[in-house]
Amino acid sequence: MPALPLRRVVVVAVLVASLPLLLHLPGPVAIGIAVLALLAGASALRRPLPIGLRVLLVLLACGGVLAGFDFRLGRDAGSALLLAMLLLKLAELRDIDDARRLVGFALFAPFAAFLQDQGPLTLALGLLAGAAALFALARLAHTTAEMPTLATECRQLGALVLLGLPLAAAAFWLFPRLPTPLWGLPENAVARTGIGDSMSPGDWIDLMADDSPAFRVRFEGPRPPAEQLYWRGPVLSHFDGRTWRRDPRLAALPPPPLPLPAAPDGGIAYTLTLEPTDRRFVFALESPAGWPPQLQMDGEASLLAREPLRGLAQFQLRALPVQAFQPQLPEPLRRAYLALPPGYNPRTLALAEDWRAETPDARGYITRVLGWFHAEHSYSISAPPLGRHTADGFLFDTREGFCEHFASAFVVLMRGAGLPARVVTGYVGGVRNPIGGHWIVRQMDAHAWAEVWLEGEGWVRVDPTAAVAPERIFDTLEDRGGGGIAAGLQPMFDLGDTLREAWNHFVVQYDALRQVQLLERLGVRNADPLRVGIAFGLAAALALGLSLALLLRREDHERTPLQRAWRAYLRRWARRGFGKHPEESAAAFAARVGRSVPEAAAPLEALVARWNDLHYADAEASAEARAELTRALRQARPPAIGGP
Amino acid sequence: MAAQAGAAGRLDRWLGRLPLLRGRRPEALPVRLDHRRIYVLPTRLGLLVGGVLLAMLLGALNYNNNAGLVLAFLLIAVALNSAVMAHLGLADLRLDALQAEPAHAGGLLSLRLSFDSGRRAREGLWLQNENGGPALLAGPAATRLDAVLALPAVRRGRQPVGRLRLTTTQPLGLVRAWAWIAPDAGMLVYPALETPTPALPGASTPGQGRPRPDRSGEDTHHLRDYRLGDAPRQIAWKASARSGQLRVREYEAGVAQDVQLDWNGLPGLGTEARIRRLAAWVVEAERQGRRSRLVLPSGVLGPGRGATHRHACLQALALLPTTPA
Secondary structure: OOOHHHHHHHHHHHHHHHHHHHOOOOHHHHHHHHHHHHHHHHHHHOOOOOHHHHHHHHHHHHHHHHHHOOOOOOHHHHHHHHHHHHHHHHHHOOOHHHHHHHHHHHOHHHHHHHHHOOOHHHHHHHHHHHHHHHHHHHHHHOOOOOOOOHHHHHHHHHHHHHHHHHHHHHHHHHOOOOOOOOOOOOOOOOOOOOOOOEEOOOOOHHHHOOOOEEEEEEEOOOOOOHHHOEEEEEEEOEEOOOOEEOOHHHHOOOOOOOOOOOOOOOOEEEEEEEOOOOOOEEOEEOOEEEOOOOEEEOOOOOEEEOOOOOOOEEEEEEEOOOOEEOOOOOHHHHHHOOOOOOOOOHHHHHHHHHHHHHOOOHHHHHHHHHHHHHHHOEEOOOOOOOOOOHHHHHHHHHOEEOHHHHHHHHHHHHHHOOOOEEEEEEEEOOEEOOOOOOEEEEHHHEEEEEEEEEOOOEEEEEOHHHHHOHHHHOOOHHHHHOOHHHHHHHHHHHHHHHHHHHHHHHHHOOOHHHHHHHHHHOOOOOOOHHHHHHHHHHHHHHHHHHHHHHHHHHHHHOOOHHHHHHHHHHHHHHHOOOOOOOOOOHHHHHHHHHHHOHHHHHHHHHHHHHHHHHHHHOOOOOHHHHHHHHHHHHHOOOOOOOOO | OHHHHHHHHHHHHHHHOOHHHOOOOOEOOOEEOOHHHEEEEEOHHHHHHHHHHHHHHHHHHHOOOHHHHHHHHHHHHHHHHHHHHHHHHHOOOEEEEEEEOOEEOOOEEEEEEEEEOOOOOEEEEEEEEOOOOOEEEEEOOOOEEEEEEEEEOOOOEEEEOOOEEEEEOOOOOOEEEEEEEOEOOEEEEEOOOOOOOOOOOOOOOHHHHOOOOOOOHHHHEEEEEOOOOOOHHHEOHHHHHHHOOOEEEEEOOOOOOOEEEEHHHOOOOOHHHHHHHHHHHHHHHHHHOOOEEEEEOOEEEEEEOOHHHHHHHHHHHHOOOOOOO
8 A cells, every 4th residue: 555645645636636526416416425535535544445345335336326316327427426436446545556547547537527517616626636636646756755845846746737838728729629529428317407398387496496597698789678588498389288398290390481680680689608408499589580500490480409508508699579470370280289188177278268259359368368367366486286277276276376377377278269379488588797798597587478379460479477477577686686685795796697708708618610710810711620730730839849948947047056045145245236256256255245344244254165165165065064054045134235 | 666666677678679779889987868868758657647638638629628628738738748857857967987896796786876967956766777776866956966776796707787777757657758878887796705615725734824923013004094895893993083084904914824725726626616716715815814825827816915905816716717718
């Protein structure tokens, strides 16, 4: 087993390396692995665990991780398993080569964390992990029992890293990037929270309390009024009595004709930066009028990315507010948008038939329903659970609920009355960050509303929740802060979010396209991979040359500490007006100074005598004597010289 | 350490097969390590870490994971710098001198090598050759660094120092930098001594061999400076304490009878056996403080006594051809 100080360094390095990944694992798994880490670390410091116990721990860790991920093996479960094995390896450090290999493998852990999150905190922790691993490698590289001090080691390592910065920077900006991935990301079995492709009334309770950002928006021109900020996501057209789902047959249809702006640069231009969702849905401002080729529109006018959004994604989009779209609805589609499962919500359907008979005008019927909602239903985030007949239960019994309840019941009422309708999910509103100037839309802004197809007009958006509690939908910063401490801290949150947005833009979003743009700004036109490669080669050569020059310069300046102290001492005299001439011997210099400044003569001559002895005469002088003179020279200060 | 030495030995043998790296011709001292004679290759740990970094780089490039790229590029740059640092750890080092006290065949030669550390402090350099080491070499800049290499004395005669290898894996253990030095120098190996020590010739007449009593007091010897190889019992401790330097009593006149060590007086023995016996006699005569005269086919040494004479005799025996003419 390696010596205890070395084992300590290895344990610290491995624990630090596992920290960024640990913070991104789900709670129970993270706690389990943290316990495992402490156990393995303690065992590494004391004595190796017996083989039986180790095998047991391996089985336990595998089982625990798999159970924590519901036995679905995906990217997250994979990284958790890797982390657990890495930590368990701590419990069997047989020799120093084992320790070195472990530290080398530990470098994977921060990278696994980066696959989940690339925020500044994770990157900082990851870089810290890298530094800890390098420190451990440096410690393990010493082949003698005698180690340099911590400070010396850190200084040498710091120099190594600083000298590496130019090359790392050149590589980061100019190393040829892949415009398209060679292989896909490992599938993640457990989706992140957020809006999905199904919805049943009441299942968004957690989402409505989640204040993590869903996406950020930067408008290029003036932004539309708040009540038009509907960010359209998946459209749910299939109802099984309890759950609304996206209908794959409807979605597979060609995109409906949407009104386009008169000029190609008309409409509302904005940049959408979506947080990773592991899903393909893009939440675009209604109604989408222009989108990049990575996106496509489905048959229900929702925008989808071609690949699941596993990392932060940024798109340039255009929107054009319209009253209605798709005035023609073929009969099969019409039937699909009227379908209701038999045997559900009898009371609601009876009511819909009655009212439709009384108000044949579609708009009049909608107004009547919304009026009823407004008069007899209330908005509540803590709605009681509903039975088999969700719409009946909500409309006639509980009479309180939030957007899911309202949208679901409303669409049932519409379909029951022979009006084609569907549920649309997405987000509404957003909060402007006064510092960054961008808009942030959070998970709690998730919303469900309805679209009704009206003869001669097309699909028209109807938001039944807005009829009841418009303030709960279009709330802004002022309503949400709630006053008190939270309001006082708001500028700080704003600043933090602004920094995060800048980080996303400048660091996380840097890719092949931006690389080409960067080179164009540097004067390289039509940068194909070859030219990017050449640019990288030149920059790397320059950076390496710079590092090498600095290294060699350091070498040139690296005299013994004694020589450095002596020179520094002479410089202090030179600042007092007594520079030693190059041709002058140290003794002659001391004599000259002594004549002018008699009170300094004795200490100066003593130092000079010792310097001459140690530096010129006594090649075999002990290290202590040198160190002592070095210290004396460093502390020696020429007296202040005043007067004539 | 043992595992490392074993791995280094394997590497050494393997590299020795490459024509490019095969030993240079022996060269005169001083030898300065310039960039043309320093080689750098990754260690096994370096290959492993390189694999990890390559995987990280590919993964990060594929997913355009900028955080991963920052980490990967930074670590790669540091690893490259560590290779430069390993190179600089050897560069500019100068081997000024080497010397070894003779040892008997079968014993250990301690080869003392004296380096000038040059412009930078040296840390964790290991010195070895095919037969011995490693010995640590470390110290501050602009000083003399000494390393002592314990080498087995294989057989009598002049044993070449051979190729010396200076290695370092500092600062991170990811790369190994090494340089070969083949100094044009040999180490003298005395013949092995016959054991048990045979009785000196002529000792069968005890009356003759008895030492004469030394009655001449202090005048019969003078003091000289200590030389390596002097027996501790010869040291004049009081005089040494007065002068601050080790002083050794040297007897001006013999106090025991001379002994004749004759090559031709041992007809029954083979060449090497004769050499071993004569060497043992030389040492034994010296131990008893008796003057000896060594008669060899190549000539006659002595009669004489003292370290110089002993060395001359053993050297003559060491350098005898294996089949005397």
